[in-house]
Every structure is written in C-alpha cells, then in structure tokens.
Amino acid sequence: MHRFAPAILLLLALACGRSRSVVEQPAATGPTPLQLVVPAWAQDTAHALNLPYDNPLTVEGVALGRKLFHEQALSGTGTLSCASCHRQELAFSDPRNVPNEQGFPRNSMPLFNLAFAHYFFWDARALSLELQAFEPVSAHQEMNSDWNAVCRNLQAHPEYPELFRKAFGSTHIDSLRVAYALAQFERTLLSFNSRFDRWHYQGDAEALSAQEIRGFKLFTGKGNCADCHMPPLFTDHRVVNIGLDAETVDKGLGARSGVAWHMGRFKTPSARNVAQSAPYMHDGRFGTLEEVVDFYAHGVHTAATTLDAHMEPWVKGNVLLSASERADLVAFLRSLSDPGFLADPRLGAPE
Ligand code: HEC
Ligand code: HEC
Incomplete structure (x- = not known):
C-alpha cells in the first residue's frame, strides 16, 4: 500500500480538483479512532491488514460510510445504492452480472475482509478501496x-453536512470524502466466524461433519485449492489465469495493462461465504458450487497460454476427483459461511 500511497493521494486530489489539505489527520478533538477487531489467528505475514495512513478508521467515518453505502442519492436515477448490488445476506454480492465498459459480463463481487486486500475489481484495476x-x-x-450532482445533493441534505463534519471536521462534501467514508465502512466488513473457523482455529471438534473434514483435506491436499485460496483469508491476493477458457475473450488484467502475460488473469476470490455469492467466476458462468468443482475436476484448459504456475498439478493430470470427492469439496466450501456476518444488523442499512 505505502508504495502506491503518494500516487493515490495525487490522483484523489486531481479527481476532486482539491488540494491535499482535505486528507489531513483528524484533530485531537475530532472523530473517535476505531480499531478493527481481527482474531489473532487471522493475521500472519502473508495476510496482514492493509490500512492506508491517510484514511484512518473512525467511528464517525464508518457510520457515515455505512449510510452512504445504502444511499440511493448516489445514483443518477435515485433508485440504486451500493447495497442494491452488494446485498448483505449474499455476502454483499448480487446474483446479477453487470457488463464492463467493453461489454463483457462482470459478476458483482462479494465484499468482506477487504481491509486485507491490495487490488480491487476482477481485473485488479483499482489499487485501493478509496480509488475503487x-x-x-x-x-x-x-x-x-x-459526482458534482451527487455532492450537491448531499450538501443540500438535512443530515449529511453534519455527518461529514463529525467524520472529517467540516461540513464540506466532495467526492474524496464520500470515497473515504465508503472505504472506511467497507473495511469493517470482517468475516471470520464460520463453522470451519470454530473447528480449525478454535478447537471445536464437533463444528464440522466427517464429510466436511474430508473436503478440507482435499482442499488443502489433492485438490491443490489452498495454493491460491489460502487460509485464513482463502485468497492469496494474486491475479491469475486458472484456465477457464482456452482463449479468454475478456482479457481481465491484460486488457488493462496490455502485457501479454497478464491476459486472462483475474483476482483470486476468497472461498469464504461462497455458498452465498452465486453465480461464480468473473463472468458468473457457473450457477452452483457443484459446477465450479466439476470445472476444477475436468474442465481446466491446461493449454491456456498464461495458465498460472499453481495450475501445474492440472497440467500433470494429478487432480483426479471422484464424484464423492467432489461432493466432499462442495460440502467443505459450504462450511465457510459466516451466518453472524451475513445477518449482523450493524452492517445493514442504518435506521
Ligand atoms: C449495478 C451494480 C453495482 C453497484 C450499484 C455497485 N457495484 Fe460494486 N461491483 C459491481 C460489480 C459488477 C463489480 C465487479 C466489477 C468488475 O470487476 O469489473 C463490483 C466490484 C466492487 C468492489 C471490488 C471488490 C473486490 O473484492 O475487488 C467493491 C469494493 C465495490 N464493488 C464496492 C461498491 C461500492 C462502494 C458501491 C457504491 C458506491 C458499489 N460497489 C456499487 C456491481 C455494483
Ligand atoms: C491457481 C490458483 C487457483 C487454484 C489452484 C484454485 N483456484 Fe479457485 N479461483 C481462482 C481464481 C483466480 C478464481 C476466479 C477466476 C475467474 O473468475 O476468472 C477462482 C474461483 C473460484 C471459485 C468461485 C468464487 C467466486 O466468488 O466466484 C470457487 C468456488 C473456487 N475457485 C474454488 C476452488 C477449488 C475448490 C479449488 C481446488 C479444486 C480451486 N478453487 C483452485 C484461483 C485458484
């Protein structure tokens, strides 16, 4: 993050036509600092929190971000909010696809544990939640x-100017402050309380069934899934080609960078809460987890030119999964759901 921070500040300042002064640290009498509560087992050297120094979390900033996340005045028609396509009960995802600017379908992404992430969007085109x-x-x-219309509407709103004052020190509203507040709220979407977590990290031997445990062993063993969907976050923060197609139409990261070895690469999604976030893959091509696992069992295009090195076991033909093993894997994936997170009233629409 720190490597990109100066560039991000500059970009943000340009996007809003304002100087850097709006991102100053809150005054001593300003908003109340907020600490993210993450279980100790969920942080290791490969999975550290990635919090920007220029947008510290505060109670008031998060509350404002939560209200903005559910605010329909952010849309041209006044009928859509972020929450319309990022529904809490669906792990903040949505069953619908939205075409990207090249017209390719893009599946709405689930939102959680983003405080650990380094890239955003399927093609990793945003380098921070603020920019996203x-x-x-x-x-x-x-x-x-x-943005001008959005900021004007919010400025004329009976409540927002005061909420911005509480979060950022003055009643002034601009796109930068909106983006900062949204990012703060999104960083509080933490999900670490699945049955798997109770079984694996908290020693509750009863939390998983025998089938789910067999699925976990396949996930970390013969299936090679954990090479990329690496616990505890179940992602490796990389952008890779898993051989969904022999020749990808939507080039993903490659369409952004123009670099040949980026073609067909997409962000590794977390496997947490995956039972809620159907359909699957960047284009939502699979409707069920069974279809996803069938793809890994016998649909991988091993000749794809930019196939990731972690797909080597598929190239060698080592990932042979019987029907009952595939069912075990699906059962395990379902144990990664966190019902408390999916229904936490503190993350829903404010009163
Ligand atoms: C019309 C539906 C729709 C709306 C409204 C919407 N999103 Fe999204 N969101 C998507 C889709 C589709 C993607 C994936 C797009 C892509 O990768 O090209 C996405 C991706 C994201 C991501 C990236 C997540 C990741 O893991 O990389 C974040 C964060 C996000 N949206 C936040 C928001 C916020 C904040 C708002 C409101 C300001 C919002 N979205 C409004 C559909 C929507
Ligand atoms: C080389 C890294 C890699 C390996 C190995 C891997 N995955 Fe994935 N997985 C990804 C990426 C990247 C995507 C998204 C691909 C896309 O949309 O183009 C993905 C998508 C998924 C999805 C869909 C998630 C969603 O939100 O759309 C599931 C479920 C999944 N993988 C499970 C598995 C299982 C089960 C295995 C083992 C059999 C496995 N993965 C092996 C990288 C990997």
Whole structure:
C-alpha cells in the first residue's frame, strides 16, 4: 500500500480538483479512532491488514460510510445504492452480472475482509478501496451519476453536512470524502466466524461433519485449492489465469495493462461465504458450487497460454476427483459461511 500511497493521494486530489489539505489527520478533538477487531489467528505475514495512513478508521467515518453505502442519492436515477448490488445476506454480492465498459459480463463481487486486500475489481484495476469507490457512482452500467450532482445533493441534505463534519471536521462534501467514508465502512466488513473457523482455529471438534473434514483435506491436499485460496483469508491476493477458457475473450488484467502475460488473469476470490455469492467466476458462468468443482475436476484448459504456475498439478493430470470427492469439496466450501456476518444488523442499512 505505502508504495502506491503518494500516487493515490495525487490522483484523489486531481479527481476532486482539491488540494491535499482535505486528507489531513483528524484533530485531537475530532472523530473517535476505531480499531478493527481481527482474531489473532487471522493475521500472519502473508495476510496482514492493509490500512492506508491517510484514511484512518473512525467511528464517525464508518457510520457515515455505512449510510452512504445504502444511499440511493448516489445514483443518477435515485433508485440504486451500493447495497442494491452488494446485498448483505449474499455476502454483499448480487446474483446479477453487470457488463464492463467493453461489454463483457462482470459478476458483482462479494465484499468482506477487504481491509486485507491490495487490488480491487476482477481485473485488479483499482489499487485501493478509496480509488475503487469513484467508479460505480459515475459508471454508466452501474449508478450512472455525476459526482458534482451527487455532492450537491448531499450538501443540500438535512443530515449529511453534519455527518461529514463529525467524520472529517467540516461540513464540506466532495467526492474524496464520500470515497473515504465508503472505504472506511467497507473495511469493517470482517468475516471470520464460520463453522470451519470454530473447528480449525478454535478447537471445536464437533463444528464440522466427517464429510466436511474430508473436503478440507482435499482442499488443502489433492485438490491443490489452498495454493491460491489460502487460509485464513482463502485468497492469496494474486491475479491469475486458472484456465477457464482456452482463449479468454475478456482479457481481465491484460486488457488493462496490455502485457501479454497478464491476459486472462483475474483476482483470486476468497472461498469464504461462497455458498452465498452465486453465480461464480468473473463472468458468473457457473450457477452452483457443484459446477465450479466439476470445472476444477475436468474442465481446466491446461493449454491456456498464461495458465498460472499453481495450475501445474492440472497440467500433470494429478487432480483426479471422484464424484464423492467432489461432493466432499462442495460440502467443505459450504462450511465457510459466516451466518453472524451475513445477518449482523450493524452492517445493514442504518435506521
Ligand atoms: C449495478 C451494480 C453495482 C453497484 C450499484 C455497485 N457495484 Fe460494486 N461491483 C459491481 C460489480 C459488477 C463489480 C465487479 C466489477 C468488475 O470487476 O469489473 C463490483 C466490484 C466492487 C468492489 C471490488 C471488490 C473486490 O473484492 O475487488 C467493491 C469494493 C465495490 N464493488 C464496492 C461498491 C461500492 C462502494 C458501491 C457504491 C458506491 C458499489 N460497489 C456499487 C456491481 C455494483
Ligand atoms: C491457481 C490458483 C487457483 C487454484 C489452484 C484454485 N483456484 Fe479457485 N479461483 C481462482 C481464481 C483466480 C478464481 C476466479 C477466476 C475467474 O473468475 O476468472 C477462482 C474461483 C473460484 C471459485 C468461485 C468464487 C467466486 O466468488 O466466484 C470457487 C468456488 C473456487 N475457485 C474454488 C476452488 C477449488 C475448490 C479449488 C481446488 C479444486 C480451486 N478453487 C483452485 C484461483 C485458484
């Protein structure tokens, strides 16, 4: 993060036509600092929190972000909020796809544990949550609005100016402050309380069934899944080609960078809460987890030119999964859901 922070500050300042002064640290009498509560087992050297120094979490900033996340005034028609396509009960995802600007379908992504993430969007095109938040508001296929209009509406609203004052020290509202507040709220979407977590990290031997345990052993063993969907976050933060197609149409990261070895690469999604976030893959091509596991069992295009090195076991033909093993894997994936997170009233629409 720190490597990109200066560039991000500059970009943000440009996007809003304002100087850097709006990102100053809150005054001593300002908003109340908020500490993210993450279980000790969920942080290791490969999975550290990635919090920007220029947008510290505060109680007031998070509360404002939560309200903005559910705010329909962010959309051109006044009928869509972020929550319309990021529904809490579906792990903040949505069954619908939205075409990207090249017209390729993109599956709405689930939102949780983003405080650990380094790249955002399927093609990793945003390098921070702050930068990510600029896009949906103005994207034609998403909220199709205009930042000037959004800021004007919020400024004229009976409650927002005061909420911005509490979060950022003055009643002034601009796109940067909206994006910062949204990012703060999104960083509080933490999910670490699945049955798997109770079994694996908290020593509750009863929390998983025998079938789910067999599935976990396949996930970390013969299936080679954990090479990329690495516990505890169940992602490796990489952008890779898993051989969904022999020749990808949507080039993913490659369409952004133009680099040949980036073609067909997409962000590794977390396997947590995956039972809720159907459909699957960047284009939502699979409707069920069974279809996803069938793909890994016998659908991988091993000749794909940019196939990731971690797909080597498939190239060698080593990932042979019987029907009952595939069922075990699906059962395990379902044990990664966190019902408390999916229904936590503190993360839903504010009163
Ligand atoms: C019309 C549906 C829609 C709306 C409205 C919407 N999103 Fe999204 N969101 C998507 C889709 C689709 C993607 C994946 C797009 C892609 O990768 O090209 C996405 C991706 C994201 C990601 C990336 C997650 C990751 O793991 O990389 C974040 C964060 C996000 N949205 C937050 C927001 C916020 C904040 C808002 C409101 C300002 C919002 N979204 C509004 C559909 C929507
Ligand atoms: C080389 C890294 C890698 C390996 C190995 C791997 N995955 Fe994936 N997985 C990914 C990536 C990347 C995607 C998204 C691909 C895309 O959309 O183009 C993905 C997508 C998924 C999804 C869909 C998630 C969603 O939100 O859409 C599931 C479920 C999944 N993988 C489970 C597994 C299982 C089970 C295994 C083992 C049999 C496995 N993965 C092996 C990288 C990997």
